[in-house]
Amino acid sequence: MKKKEHLISMTVENKFGVLARVAGLFSARGFNIDSLSVAETEDTGVSHMNITVKGDEKILEQIIKQLNKLIDIIKVQDLTSYDCLERELILVRLSAVNRANIMKIVEIFGSQVVDVGQKSVVIELIGDSHKIEMTLKLLRPFGIKEIIRTGKVGIRKEGEK
Amino acid sequence: MTGAEIVVEALKKEKVEVIFGILGGVLLPLFDVLYKKEIKFILTRHEQAAAHMADGYARATGKVGVCLATSGPGATNLVTGIATAYMDSIPIVAITGQVATPLIGNDAFQEADTTGITRPITKYNYLVKDVKDLARTIKEAFYLASSGRPGPVLIDLPKDVQMKETKYHYPEAINMRTYRPTLSGHPLQIEKAAALIENSKRPVIYAGGGVILSGASSQLRKLAEITNIPVTMTLLGLGGFPGEHSLSLGMLGMHGTRYANYAVMESDLIIAIGARFDDRVTGKIETFAPNAKIIHIDIDPSAISKNVKVDVPIVGDARNILEELIKKVKPLSLEGWHKKINGWKMKYPVTYKKDDDKLRPQYVIEQIYQLTKGEAIITTEVGQNQMWAAQFYKCSKPRTFLTSGGLGTMGYGFPAAIGAQLGCPGKIIFDIAGDGSFQMNIQELTTAVLNHIPVKIAVLNNGCLGMVRQWQELFYGKRYSYTSLGEGPDFVKVAEAFGARGIRVNKKSEVKKAIEEAIAEKKLPTVIDFHVEPGENVFPMVPAGAGLNQMIGGLA
Numbered sequence: 001m002k003k004k005e006h007l008i009s010m011t012v013e014n015k016f017g018v019l020a021r022v023a024g025l026f027s028a029r030g031f032n033i034d035s036l037s038v039a040e041t042e043d044t045g046v047s048h049m050n051i052t053v054k055g056d057e058k059i060l061e062q063i064i065k066q067l068n069k070l071i072d073i074i075k076v077q078d079l080t081s082y083d084c085l086e087r088e089l090i091l092v093r094l095s096a097v098n099r100a101n102i103m104k105i106v107e108i109f110g111s112q113v114v115d116v117g118q119k120s121v122v123i124e125l126i127g128d129s130h131k132i133e134m135t136l137k138l139l140r141p142f143g144i145k146e147i148i149r150t151g152k153v154g155i156r157k158e159g160e161k
Numbered sequence: 162m163t164g165a166e167i168v169v170e171a172l173k174k175e176k177v178e179v180i181f182g183i184l185g186g187v188l189l190p191l192f193d194v195l196y197k198k199e200i201k202f203i204l205t206r207h208e209q210a211a212a213h214m215a216d217g218y219a220r221a222t223g224k225v226g227v228c229l230a231t232s233g234p235g236a237t238n239l240v241t242g243i244a245t246a247y248m249d250s251i252p253i254v255a256i257t258g259q260v261a262t263p264l265i266g267n268d269a270f271q272e273a274d275t276t277g278i279t280r281p282i283t284k285y286n287y288l289v290k291d292v293k294d295l296a297r298t299i300k301e302a303f304y305l306a307s308s309g310r311p312g313p314v315l316i317d318l319p320k321d322v323q324m325k326e327t328k329y330h331y332p333e334a335i336n337m338r339t340y341r342p343t344l345s346g347h348p349l350q351i352e353k354a355a356a357l358i359e360n361s362k363r364p365v366i367y368a369g370g371g372v373i374l375s376g377a378s379s380q381l382r383k384l385a386e387i388t389n390i391p392v393t394m395t396l397l398g399l400g401g402f403p404g405e406h407s408l409s410l411g412m413l414g415m416h417g418t419r420y421a422n423y424a425v426m427e428s429d430l431i432i433a434i435g436a437r438f439d440d441r442v443t444g445k446i447e448t449f450a451p452n453a454k455i456i457h458i459d460i461d462p463s464a465i466s467k468n469v470k471v472d473v474p475i476v477g478d479a480r481n482i483l484e485e486l487i488k489k490v491k492p493l494s495l496e497g498w499h500k501k502i503n504g505w506k507m508k509y510p511v512t513y514k515k516d517d518d519k520l521r522p523q524y525v526i527e528q529i530y531q532l533t534k535g536e537a538i539i540t541t542e543v544g545q546n547q548m549w550a551a552q553f554y555k556c557s558k559p560r561t562f563l564t565s566g567g568l569g570t571m572g573y574g575f576p577a578a579i580g581a582q583l584g585c586p587g588k589i590i591f592d593i594a595g596d597g598s599f600q601m602n603i604q605e606l607t608t609a610v611l612n613h614i615p616v617k618i619a620v621l622n623n624g625c626l627g628m629v630r631q632w633q634e635l636f637y638g639k640r641y642s643y644t645s646l647g648e649g650p651d652f653v654k655v656a657e658a659f660g661a662r663g664i665r666v667n668k669k670s671e672v673k674k675a676i677e678e679a680i681a682e683k684k685l686p687t688v689i690d691f692h693v694e695p696g697e698n699v700f701p702m703v704p705a706g707a708g709l710n711q712m713i714g715g716l717a
């Protein structure tokens with residue numbers, strides 16, 4: 001059975017220990033966190049966390065209930081069940097041999113070259129998973145040397161309840 | 162005021178009567194303030210026992226129990242006691258000393274990452290790095306421990322924070338934007354529950370520890386008496402409904418009564434109140450109560466539909482919800498159902514072999530029950546002793562049956578009894594113990610002797626780790642691998658060496674006198690060493706993985 005990926009979005013108190021509490025709920029149940037991003041919101045006392053995980057729906061439902069129960073958590077949403085925008089930022093280092101062709105692909109997908117060196121170029125990709133996977137697929141033949149990903153973040157669209 | 166003074170002031174504000182624990186280097190500033198003896202401090206002989214004492218005090222009184230330990234090994238020794246309280250949702254506040262803030266994280270002497278270690282076994286925990294946060298932290302800790310679904314809260318207190326000065330202000334109100342337990346049940350859900358109850362033909366109330374925690378016993382009794390619905394209890398629910406009541410089915414689950422388990426399996430409606438469908442209660446979950454609709458009343462939304470699918474969840478405080486539910490229910494005519502249940506009760510009473518002179522553990526508990534008129538506070542250890550106590554001591558009142566249900570901690574009962582006695586000085590308190598479990602915190606005899614705590618320890622001495630032996634006998638071809646406790650100590654001599662009273666009982670005919678002697682003792686702890694039949698097993702029993710109605714043994 002293929003397990004569905006979930007993007008869980010949380011607002012939490014911005015203080016030490018919170019990340020450990022959240023991570024502990026996943027690890028105690030043998031769940032691997034595939035990606036995680038945390039940053040302050042416009043209110044510096046509050047942080048936003050985005051976590052992607054794959055796993056058994058029933059256990060995940062239980063984890064979300066437990067997350068809701070954590071004292072430091074303000075709000076939890078499983079964005080997967082809503083109409084939402086999701087984005088990820090990726091930095092990719094490629095071998096510079098085929099620079100011209102790389103530039104073409106970068107242009108088509110609206111990405112950017114952010115650093116150019118003797119042997120390599122670094123490209124910045126921003127997009128949803130579909131766009132990112134497509135771009136990576138086309139770039140792969142040029143020799144990817146390194147990929148750094150922020151992990152997904154998401155936001156619900158207006159008018160969605 | 163210094164941090165240390167703030168701690169004591171705050172504890173006074175929280176009306177703390179007694180603290181259990183052991184000090185150490187990093188707690189010297191705090192103990193210098195405790196020296197004034199404004200709050201009673203009980204110096205235990207092991208920190209695990211201090212946590213269990215705080216827990217026993219909390220369970221017996223309904224107040225928050227407090228324990229105190231030094232950094233490093235002191236804190237790690239508390240862990241079992243904190244985990245025990247966590248699993249059973251018991252409100253305790255544990256305060257641990259920590260190395261001074263500049264040293265934290267440096268593997269300093271007696272440093273342990275206490276908040277890290279206790280994170281999964283506390284409702285919440287704090288590391289106080291600034292003395293200005295101290296008063297608020299203590300206020301929050303007591304509030305968190307005792308509200309919503311209660312549980313242990315730990316405060317880790319570095320040495321330098323105890324010495325720093327700040328202006329003392331104890332907040333009156335709590336302002337936590339992220340923590341607001343739901344207390345009253347949703348009226349629509351209560352309506353739905355009432356409708357289900359009205360239309361049920363074979364309803365059963367399944368009452369757990371939540372009934373006791375929320376103080377809902379009298380509401381539960383009203384609900385049962387108005388509707389005529391029989392009540393079964395979990396191990397932690399015992400005392401929440403009178404064991405001798407005609408509507409009582411006793412305990413359900415692995416070592417529950419046959420009639421409780423049969424009733425649950427055949428029911429068409431289960432009203433679960435403050436219970437969590439633990440695997441020891443449901444047996445094989447796939448076959449659990451196949452025809453029943455389920456109403457689940459619980460303060461913890463994450464407890465609902467965790468193990469079984471619930472038809473009508475009602476989140477909130479059990480007492481509030483029952484108060485509302487009572488107004489909406491009517492007497493049900495359940496003659497057929499009661500006839501069936503009474504048939505089971507007649508056919509399958511909880512019993513044991515009585516027609517010889519052998520000294521059986523069940524007999525001992527029956528005698529304690531009779532001689533204390535069912536009014537003692539009972540604590541138990543873990544194993545057969547615990548199950549026999551649950552079966553044969555039919556508690557009539559809440560907060561009189563104290564046992565480690567969730568974690569199953571051997572060594573719990575004796576220190577819990579000491580804690581309970583400090584909270585309820587006039588009460589007769591018996592720890593129903595196994596010889597294995599008692600040895601896990603036996604050192605607290607000193608604590609009980611020095612503080613004149615006349616708890617009674619009834620050791621059901623069978624010379625083995627009985628409950629595990631029972632499983633080996635039934636399911637592992639009688640290969641008794643390391644369950645014999647060998648010759649064991651002479652518990653009477655041990656008791657006397659500690660300055661306690663020791664009584665040995667070898668014969669059935671000596672039981673009564675020994676119990677009476679223990680009850681009469683008002684100053685010293687008394688250990689009664691009952692040399693019981695070694696091969697006795699707890700029945701009936703649902704074997705692991707079997708359905709609740711596939712019980713074995715215990716037939717009259």
Ligand SMILES: Cc1ncc(C[n+]2csc(CCOP(=O)(O)OP(=O)(O)O)c2C)c(N)n1
Pocket residue numbers: 542543544545546547569570571572594595596597598599621623625626627628629
């Ligand atoms: C701290 C701890 N260690 C191990 C166990 C596993 N265990 C459960 S019951 C039991 C035997 C208990 O023996 P005893 O206290 O003599 O009681 P009896 O069953 O003989 O009444 C053991 C070892 C446990 N529950 N707790």
